[in-house]
Amino acid sequence: MIIATLIAADRLSESDISAAAALLCGAEGAWLEPRSAFDFFLASPDKVEAKLREALPGVDVVIQPEEHRRKRLLVADMDSTMISVECIDELADYAGLKAEVAAITERAMQGELDFEAALDARVSLLAGMQAEVIDQCREERVRLTPGATTLVRTMRANGATCLLVSGGFTRFAGPVAEAVGFNRAVANELLVEEGRLTGKVRRPIVGAAAKLDLLTRTAAELGLGREQTLAVGDGANDIPMLQAAGLGIAYHAKPAAAAAAAAHIQHNDLTALLYAQGIPRSEWVTA
Secondary structure: OEEEEEEOOOOOOHHHHHHHHHHOOOOOEEEEEOOOEEEEEEOOOOOHHHHHHHHOOOOEEEEEEOOOOOOOEEEEOOOOOOEOOOHHHHHHHOOOOHHHHHHHHHHHHOOOOOHHHHHHHHHHOOOOOEOHHHHHHHHHHOOEOOOHHHHHHHHHHOOOEEEEEEEEEHHHHHHHHHHHOOOEEEEEOEEEEOOEEEEEEOOOOOOHHHHHHHHHHHHHHHOOOHHHEEEEEOOHHHHHHHHHOOEEEEEOOOHHHHHHOOEEEOOOOOOHHHHHOOOOHHHOOOO
């Protein structure tokens, strides 16, 4: 059985459901959460998503097998996924270099530049910055994405392992992981000497290959099959882990990641990933 979930938090209407049912030739379904999420039960997923997205602008669609819908492992990107900013861009702003660094970040996330080379180029521009600015930047600029804490804490309450993996930096990822409730975080380390950034990152760099390795290695350690894993991210360096996961979700993503992932959440916050797993609001952990 295939499940097609329509998600539009607090604004999914009966007319939306009727329009979708007509496109799906009268397929049966049921409300997962009134006015927010509806499941259709299908025999085949062929061409369904494109039809539904075209007919229902503003509604996210997730299509997947019914079996193992509730995932046991979450691997999540941080920047522009679990938090609302790109940390290196914000850090560069304290040196008056945000525009220059952000342009490189955008091209790297679009897949136009090699991630490691782009990271080295951006970090080199920060050489000489006082290390204490990192903490100042985190406190002043970093904000959690709506739904992040609810997603992670609900999944953990259901027995899942949740890992934060970032091509960003440990001084951001560690506190973010603790605040959200992740089991642990993996990220890059900015090298510091005498209280100032050296302009270099400790090797090996956490990039696309490391994200994929973390997903596959952790699943194997936990004895989980691919179908029991969920990955979420927004950029080109997330694509390998998105494609390797049982359900890979591109979140408000760049075109390359959106095209590569099994699902794309474009209109809702991160709680959409709970609806995708068949978890109604009554089961969410919100504190």
